[in-house]
Amino acid sequence: MSRGGSLRGYILIRIALMIPMVWVLLTTVFLMMRVAPGDPITASLGGKLSPEEVAERQAALGFDRPLIVQYFDYLWDAVRFQFGTTITDNQTIGSLIVENGGATLTLTVAALVVALVFGLPLGLIAGRYRETVPDAFIRVFAILGYAAPPFFVGLLAQLLFAQNLDWFPASKMASPIVQATAETHTHILIVDLAIEGDWEGVWDVILHLVLPATTLGLLVMGVFIRLVRVNVGQALGGDYVEAARARGVPERRVVSRHAFKNALIPVVTVMGLQVALLLGGAVLTEKTFSWPGLGSRLLDYLTNRDYIGVQGLITFFALIVVVISVIIDIVNALIDPRVRY
Structure with missing residues (x-):
């Protein structure tokens, strides 16, 4: 064939x-x-x-x-x-998806970005310095992030960063004034605000997005950390890496170009599977942060x-x-x- x-x-x-x-x-x-x-x-x-x-x-x-x-x-x-x-509530499923799907899409994409931006470098560090103190701390962090229930992590984040430190908003997708004045183009609030040129509104949505996206991103981040760590460790023991070292290639270049690049292939493979994990975690995360997405509506319908x-x-x-x-x-x-x- x-x-x-x-x-x-x-x-x-x-x-x-x-x-x-x-x-x-x-x-x-x-x-x-x-x-x-x-x-x-x-x-x-x-x-x-x-x-x-x-x-x-x-x-x-x-x-x-x-x-x-x-x-x-x-x-x-x-x-x-x-x-x-x-x-x-006598609403068609199609209109429900159109009206609330943008909020869920915003949250899941932001959570995936958080997981990739922090998970891949941490996995690379853990794989490069296996069986050391940094590796131990990163592995514990990955296990806790994956095992901790999203609603529990969300409540702790609200208590610490919203109530005690007052760094980020505790709930909702945006401030009431932003939601009330935003024009609807795509049903994705942050995109609609960008189309209107309302950059203060975009920043307001980003601030509201930080805590729920990080809470949900931790769930997937642990998977990426462990996957990259294992594959970087295996790649560093490969013959082609030893050959590169023998040719005098700097260690940083060996790790970034050879080991890390090969470790990304399994990440692409499992990334589709993590969408299901993100959507499942979005149900509890949206409810915890009063995020107006499909996950929150689904929980209401289940009730x-x-x-x-x-x-x-x-x-x-x-x-x-x-x-x-x-x-x-x-x-x-x-x-x-x-x-x-």
Whole structure:
């Protein structure tokens, strides 16, 4: 098989595998939402409606039909990207994603930038000075950052940096005056403010972004630190590194050009997987910092047992994770041809 055919076949296989992955996740969400007792109408509106009105609402939404019928209707709607209207606030999933998706995108991108900017250099230092005091401190920091719950880290950050030191705002996405006066162009507040040339507003959003982005970034930073540390250590023991040293190449250049560059390939591979970790952590981080994103809305719908809201948002998250995972796999196959076989 030719190189081009091999790559083409690998891409087709990865795209085909998206279908069972999404199906398994959709089925899991559907079953988990219906295993718990009760229903969304009773949970959200039971105290406001009579039993007859509750039964009427249930019939209108199809919750009185057999479970298997609801399941196939749910899959058919998912195939057509029609996720319905939420029960608690009567909002379509599409409009919900448009209005709140920009906030989640801003937070996850900022958290990923924080994780890369600090995680990669710390991993390089730990790999370069293995089994030393700096390496020990960095490893402990990576383990704590990965293991600590985001909501707990967020509360500590609010207490120390917002309340005690008053360095950063404790919650929200921006000051009320900035949010009230901002024109909507892309539904991404910081981009909208930049388009309007409101740089004071952009700085205000950045200040509000520091604590939640750092809190969420710590979750992924630990993964990058450990991954870079291990691969830099392995690269420094490779034959090509020893050959470079024998040629008189300076140690700093050996580490940065040879060891570190090769250690970045696994980082690209796992970066797609970290999107799922970021989206999962964003749910608790957004709620902790009152960040108006999809994660915060998802938690509200879970509390109210809003089947349609939960199913729609988790389906959207699943599609994002799967698509990014496939893109990362394709990029990795382009970088390293061995992946294709």
